[in-house]
Amino acid sequence: MCAAIEVITTPFFLNTTVNCFLVRAGDGFVLIDTGRFSKRAVIEGRLADAGCQPGNLKLIVLTHGDFDHCGNAAYLRKQCGAKVAMHVDDTGMVERGDMFWNRKQPNPLIKGLFGSMFRLSEADRFKPDWYLKAGDTLAAYGLDAEVIELPGHSKGNIGILTRSGDLFCGDLLGNVGKPDVWTMIDDPAAAKASVEKLRRYAIQTVYPGHGKPFAIETFLNHYQPK
Numbered sequence: 001m002c003a004a005i006e007v008i009t010t011p012f013f014l015n016t017t018v019n020c021f022l023v024r025a026g027d028g029f030v031l032i033d034t035g036r037f038s039k040r041a042v043i044e045g046r047l048a049d050a051g052c053q054p055g056n057l058k059l060i061v062l063t064h065g066d067f068d069h070c071g072n073a074a075y076l077r078k079q080c081g082a083k084v085a086m087h088v089d090d091t092g093m094v095e096r097g098d099m100f101w102n103r104k105q106p107n108p109l110i111k112g113l114f115g116s117m118f119r120l121s122e123a124d125r126f127k128p129d130w131y132l133k134a135g136d137t138l139a140a141y142g143l144d145a146e147v148i149e150l151p152g153h154s155k156g157n158i159g160i161l162t163r164s165g166d167l168f169c170g171d172l173l174g175n176v177g178k179p180d181v182w183t184m185i186d187d188p189a190a191a192k193a194s195v196e197k198l199r200r201y202a203i204q205t206v207y208p209g210h211g212k213p214f215a216i217e218t219f220l221n222h223y224q225p226k
Contacts, residue, residue, distance in 0.1 A: 037067075
């Protein structure tokens with residue numbers, strides 16, 4: 001694991017966890033995903049312990065629009081003055097608070113059971129400052145990394161790939177038990193294409209939204225398209 005990456009892990013749902021990643025970027029930091037609003041105090045404490053504070057948090061990047069990844073984005077933007085960046089295809093989730101917005105075929109059972117739970121409150125909704133697309137770089141914020149579009153979990157799921165080969169993949173992949181395609185996939189065909197896209201890049205370590213980081217070979221060596 002790169003020493004410049006601080007993994008911030010908090011409890012999520014049914015014994016799983018969700019990750020945020022604080023990445024050293026020059027004389028400041030870039031935060032990738034922001035966790036659930038209910039874990040705000042924990043996340044703020046971890047940021048402070050790492051030396052991240054108002055003035056040196058340069059950018060907040062959201063890998064996708066789900067509430068467990070963007071729940072503190074509006075709050076941290078206000079507190080730290082950092083811009084928030086994400087893909088345009090997921091912006092309705094954070095602007096409306098609806099995690100099922102722009103998804104291909106929301107499972108009606110899941111939507112009925114969890115629709116009211118998996119939402120952003122009005123206070124936590126926001127409009128992003130920067131709409132990311134494939135090929136965009138974070139160099140202006142001190143991080144030598146580029147954006148890769150990795151739809152499947154959601155239409156706007158993206159990856160951030162650093163020059164050293166660290167990939168922050170959002171919820172395309174996870175590592176609960178073993179590295180694999182994440183269990184909640186909206187568009188299986190898009191997810192399959194996204195996985196195949198990964199083979200074209202010089203990736204070393206994957207930092208998933210859920211579970212521990214893993215070597216890309218660990219996943220690709222056993223991956224069987226469904």
